[in-house]
Amino acid sequence: MQRVTCNGLAVLLLAACGDPATFVPADPTLVATVAVPANYGLHDTYVRDGLAFLSAWNTGVIILDVGHGVAGGSPEAPVEVTRFVLDDAGRTVQGAVHNTWWFHNPTTGEQRYLFIGQEGPGTLGESSSGDLYVYDVSTLTAPQFVGAYALPGAGAHNVWMDEAAETLFAAYYNGGVIALDVSGTLPADLSTRELDRIQPGGDGNTHVWGVMQGPDGRVWATDMVSGFWRLSFEGSAFAVTGGGNNASERFSSDLWVHGTTGYSGTWGFRSEPGDAVLIWDLAGPTRIRTMLVDSVTTISDVEVSTDGRLLLLTTENGPHEGFVLYDLANDPRAPQFLLRQGVESGLHTGTLVEREGRTYVFGAKNPGFAPPALMIWDVTASRP
């Protein structure tokens, strides 16, 4: 069906536009399940250009062709390209592959470097461990270790990249947020590429889960302890420009920003459980809504589709663990519930993938009675 762009004049086309009052989303179709060794399991999936990079903890990184063509895979039939463990001998943390980012360098045109975050042992709110690695994946079937970055006393978590500026932003839990210059040929010791770092909430009030750059260049961060922050990164220096200490009833988790609206998840138990998505007006940032998600205690991943019309949440620890989709088309600050997909033991992370006119959810299923796995759903018919 041809998609119809909705606007204020399209009253007669409401049904086709997906009027939330009339649209009935189809159930997601599970199109593929790729088992991952229960070596803790699968923490994150990064999908780009038809390749899925699975962060499979001590199993390392698994690269799947889900439409790239290198191995003839598709979302319905992923084909493994390769897998590798980190070259981590002698380092503080072994294994514990948590997340990746495949760098497409617009300056050089290279798609050479894969950044890999480790999540080692820690005490949330106080300490963390784990380094950032970079591998050369020019030859997809034979990734080569390039180098690593270590921040003593802190460990990596989620990353974001300003590819045009060749700058990597990494959430580093109690270490705050760091920025690395990733231009040119990278050295073995990436500490020489550190541009700046910042603890938004200050020492003792910082445990940054995620970082993301908005379309206007501003950098946003969620801190488990101190909430939702706005940072600037100008002249290779961070500064806090807004937010913070604004979500004290819940621990914060992942974030996403789109347009003028931000979304942050919540985690575990504080005075309130992690059953809410906090919706922010980025002009402040000011919290404009606390949207509850029934019967879960962690919203582990938050993502808005590229077109800004769909909000994906992955959920854990409760009867409704799995993922939830919301329609943002009418008002991005008032998400309309579309559907909930239950997954036994929950999804740790998920990502929306658009490919050949179809929309997929790639979800990292936690270990439980069934083994951990990458699960892929086709949600094309689930969205207005």
Add this chain to the structure above:
Amino acid sequence: MVGLALLAAHPASAQSSLHLTGTASGTRASTAPGGGPVTQVRLEQVMARATATSGNGVWRVWASGNLEGLTMPNGALSLGAFGEGFVDRRHPHTYVHELGGSVVVPVGGARASLSAGRGFVAFGTDDPMHQPPLAYPINHHWSQILERLVVIGGVAVGPVLMEGTLFNGDEPEYPSQWPSINRLGDSWAARLSVVPATALEVQVSYATVRSPEHRGGAGPDATKWSVSLSRMAAVRTHAEWALTDEAGRRFTSLLVMGEWAVGPHRPYVRLERTDRPEEERTFDQFRSVRPHLDDHVIGITRWSIVTAGYGLRLRAGRMIVEPITEGAVARVTETTGGLFDPALFYGRTTMVSLTVAVRLHWGMAGTMGRYGIRDATVPEVHHH
């Protein structure tokens, strides 16, 4: 099986014993996750233990079954308790608690033994069921290692006993689970005991345990120490210290207790200070996430708890019926600066509980966890 066959070869001289026990209890605690007070009635410590010994004392087989998986599948309310995914409730034990055999032979002026089967590692102190209070101490997982596949060698020279154990590191995940046989030998322990006088024992133990909380082996390893001094008499006294290092975190426990047995009367008291890891909890706040997804904790709490009670043992032939009244007062503090705030989570940091119970015993069958030379040398523990 081998042991039973050997015993069958000497039927005339073999000796056997049987012990049946169970406790009906009701506990009211001032504080619990999600608020309090809370009351729980349950059947706990429902067990049968049988032993058979060859006439010449060379062979002994032992077996004990535990029905807590049926009678208290959601655990037993207990201040500060933790382990195997349960928090603030003690977990049920496995149905097959012990099953194995030992052979004891003289070697010159010494005695040596070899024991094998499922049961207790020769590490630390006796099972808490043999302690005076009904409630388990918080340090159960620091001071004992149990329900493993074990191969234990022992040598006794005069009052000195040396035991070494090879075992599987993985702890049970649910009551019907068997140890992972392919992990047998990935962990080891050694215990040196001295019995300088009748009814007195000093022991020092060390263990290295491979990935105890992740059956697949992805979890961090633990190293453990235990030191204790016990006197078994009408006035029974016991003091112990335990330490566990795991993933860069240190947990210590200090416990002293005493019991005064006067005729049928049995007043007792236990003082304990034990560190406990705080982990992400599930929707059921008495449970923490299992299997683990990473190596984080959200804090370490220190529990200082006084438990005092009184039991009245009424004998009728081989049956003992014992009404028990037991109270506990606990105070908890967070020691690391992690996310977990006990005042926020529990609503208070001092909590109390009161338990009334009736315990039944029928017969006797030795002390759980004592195999080979230890069974033959260390002073017997009375039923409690």
